Amino acid sequence: MLRKWAFRSVFAYLLLGLSLYLYLFYLADTSLPELFKGSSADPETFMNQRELMLSEEYSTIRNLLFFLSTPYEWLFYFLILIFGVSRAFENWAKKTTKIRILQTAIYLFWLSLVSFIAIFPLQFISYNLSTLYNISTQTFSAWMKDELTDFWVNYVTMFIIVGVLYYLIRKFPKRWWLAAWALSVPFTIFLMFIQPVVIDPLYNDFYTLKDKELEAKILDLADRAHIPAEHVFEVNMSEKTNALNAYVTGVGSNSRIVLWDTTLEQLTDDEILFVMAHEMAHYVEKHIYIGIGIYLLLSFFGLLIAAKLMNRIANRHGKLFNITSPASISSLPLFLLITSMLMFAVSPLSNFISRYQETRADRYAIELTEDKEAAITAFQKLSKVGLSQVNPPLLVKIFRYGHPTMLERLIMLEEYDLGEKESPSIENQSEE
DSSP: OHHHHHHHHHHHHHHHHHHHHHIIIIIOOOOOOGGGTTSTTOGGGTSOHHHHHHHHHHHHHHHHHHHHHHHHHHHHHHHHHHTTHHHHHHHHHHHHOSOHHHHHHHHHHHHHHHHHHHHHHHHHHHHHHHHHTTSBOOOHHHHHHHHHHHHHHHHHHHHHHHHHHHHHHHHOTTTHHHHHHHHHHHHHHHHHHHIIIIIGGGTSOEEEOSOHHHHHHHHHHHHHTTOOOOOOEEEOOTTTBSOOOEEEEOSGGGOEEEEEHHHHHHSOHHHHHHHHHHHHHHHHTTHHHHHHHHHHHHHHHHHHHHHHHHHHHHHHHHHHHTOSOTTSGGGHHHHHHHHHHHHHHHHHHHHHHHHHHHHHHHHHHHHHHOOHHHHHHHHHHHHHHHTOOSSOOHHHHHHHOSSOOHHHHHHHHHHOOTTSOSSOOGGGOOOO
């Protein structure tokens, strides 16, 4: 029976992989519509033939890895459940100590270790691919250091979450999901608050922008947008990647606008000001807080569904999954399997919302800087350096893209009329 279920699940995964391969490499259309040939969105206007070829190859392989990695995670959780590996870890923990919190720590360590080993091949393929296409500049030892840091950061975070979660399941068998959701509100905000000052520095060095003339320009831009910023931070990403990026992180007094040093090296000041204006838009339009609100709304229904499914599976298929009760910590892979599936199922909606916010930020940035040329060349360079597809396949856009495609962004900028602003005048916004 177990061999039959294992064979079916592995076969389904391989069939899915083959289908995705055929779709991405042979069926998906990534060509530029004839209407946009010769426009600023036409990659042939800012990439040479070799770069065009490499961007298609790299993006297609990355997309395939993306679609394979999540089902691979589901397959892993399913197999360790039906083969009793999770149950064995729980029994091992119980034989080691009678203290429940230590049992959780021991169980979670072995589960995390096996997960790390199982997922490592895909992680290594992704790293190797980035190195091969000159996206990553990181040595293998430095990359492994980050992977091990990830392991321990995730382990500590999961230890706190899992310890509290299973206490709630035992304490409130019927309403644990509601209690877990209520506690997730302050915990999520706390994690976002400490992210810039505790977690991010574990991976990179952050410091105030060295170019004080550029910093003054950015702070002047922030003042025009009524953002109380005192510093702009840069991070030394060049030792890891050639890609370009900037982002807003944190909440409250720990909010930061961060520039990668690669962005500083490869973009002009005007292009950087547009990128910074885009990031400022997320602050002005409160996208971070809206994102928290959406996450909490989705997690409310996600935990409710997960609770009902766990109870049903434990009652009807407990023998197959080696689960005696949802309160047993050996049911954790089932919880992770269900929540991962739910997150993937809802990703088209969350990505759609994210793309809308990013479009709003692009519009805000062009209104604030009034420099369409710098905006267009900035996006062209982002696409060129990152070897990203200008017009990715539809399924990739729906499930993977939290930003509009480069085709959509560049055409929007090219057609944008600064004389007809959609949002209220930036200069007339009230201070936050």
